[in-house]
Amino acid sequence: xxxxxxxxxxxxxxxxxxxxxxxxxxxxxxxxxxxxxxxxxxxxxxxxxxxxxxxxxxxxxxxxxxxxxxxxxxxxxxxxxxxxxxxxxxxxxxxxxxxxxxxxxxxxxxxxxxxxxxxxxxxx
Numbered sequence: 810x811x812x813x814x815x816x817x818x819x820x821x822x823x824x825x826x827x828x829x830x831x832x833x834x835x836x837x838x839x840x841x842x843x844x845x846x847x848x849x850x851x852x853x854x855x856x857x858x859x860x861x862x863x864x865x866x867x868x869x870x871x872x873x874x875x876x877x878x879x880x881x882x883x884x885x886x887x888x889x890x891x892x893x894x895x896x897x898x899x900x901x902x903x904x905x906x907x908x909x910x911x912x913x914x915x916x917x918x919x920x921x922x923x924x925x926x927x928x929x930x931x932x933x
Contacts, residue, residue, distance in 0.1 A: 818927030829890040831905030842909040847901035856915040902926040
């Protein structure tokens, strides 16, 4: 099973930017769909973005479309989430996911490997 470690979270003012990274180890993930999800306090985990194995296809939640960009560097076994124009409602723990098995890449239950998460706090 692949191990995932997220980094790059922190405290930022509304309108600011952050770049999250997800480093995979244990197995190369260059052939896998990778996803970012987030969970705010008291809420369920929700889909943020996914990227296919080559990076040629990406999908985004409507709430982040145009503000967030997912990308990957397969040589580094790393997936990124560039977040811009951040809003207080983006505050959450952000999780990287891999080992996708299914048909709906926005469904968190169809991923079998998760990182520990990185906290993002956006102040108003």
